[in-house]
Amino acid sequence: MLSARTQVRLSSFLAYSGGVTRAIRSALATIAVVVLLAGCAAPGAGGAPQTPTPTGDTRPLTELPRYDDPRTVEGPRTAVISDDAITPVADHPDQTLPATVVSHDPDGDRQVTVDDTSRVLAIDLSGSLAATVWGLGLGDTLVGRDMSTTFPGTEELPVVTSGAHAVNAESVLELRPTLVITDGSIGPRDVLEQLRESGVAVVFVENGASFEGAVELARTVGAVMGVPEVGELLADRIAADIAAVRAQIDEIAPASPDRKLRVVFLYLRGGSGIYYLFGSESGADVLITGLGARDVAGELGWQGSRPMTDEALIEADPDLILVMTDGIASAGGIDGLLAAKPAVALTAAGQHRRFVDMADGEILSFGPRSARVLDALARAIYLKP
Known part of the structure; x- marks a missing residue:
């Protein structure tokens, strides 16, 4: 059973697209996007997100100004790791082979x-x-x-x-x-x-x-x-770094489930017509919950990566959409995505242009930089520019 919130958005979408030819549906969908976004388009937001997270201030998340309610924030942000270099835990360690x-x-x-x-x-x-x-x-x-x-x-x-x-x-x-x-x-x-x-x-x-x-x-x-002993050292460092960042996120993210951000991860390759919604067991679910947010695709039973449908996205109704930087660029930026997939514009994230992007080689790369990925995304989501 769809929620009342979902039924309203789905009805709105069908009102524009039902009972007409493909050409008319396309035109009406475009008009719907323009109407929905006329009051909230940010300057220069047609391409890739234009407001990168400052990387100069490396103070803990808890010491920096943050939004009172991250659900009401408007406009895109780009998450940037302050330092993406990987520092080895050992310098040319001795190996035991074979x-x-x-x-x-x-x-x-x-x-x-x-x-x-x-x-x-x-x-x-x-x-x-x-x-x-x-x-x-x-x-x-x-x-x-x-x-x-x-x-x-x-x-x-x-x-x-x-x-x-x-x-x-x-x-x-x-x-x-x-x-x-x-x-x-x-x-x-x-x-x-x-x-x-x-x-x-x-x-x-x-x-x-x-x-x-x-x-x-x-x-x-x-x-x-x-180098099994060095592997243990690296494992311990990764675990400790992640725990430290997650503890900070727990302090700045809303504690109540009703106030937590509803987030989905979209994998986009616009030139190839690929629009995928990542659900549970995709890695995106772990990333989203690690950020103190709700993985709404997982909550709706979506597993792995599946082609995005208008109905699924409208039902998810995310407050924020995570994307890869090259992915959103391949879709023609936010404006291009909304024109190609007008259902996105009917979500809270679409109406507020609330997208957070991050480099393709970083955002879902679970490894030595996991803690820094979390930190960079948290800064883009919760902290004021």
């Missing part, structure tokens, strides 16, 4: 012996694996990177994945890796199998899209790289 570890292959677990880490590819969809290797103090072993690995020190590494996050076989073979660490989130699988058949150690690791997953990943990659 190391025999369990590889969680898609077709079943197997034991893999790692005896050479001189040329490493640590590749996944979010860039978490390379960040973890760097955090262990073994960044100098990396010989290539995926598209999501963008932190300082990796700029000159050749990219081995394409725009679809697929492994480019030629690029990989040219790098002559001795070890490939992956979580199976990018493929194709046969490229990795070819490497394994040629004598390259290929290890599939479990990489949970959560803060706890980031902690466990430090231990796992530490074991693969022959």
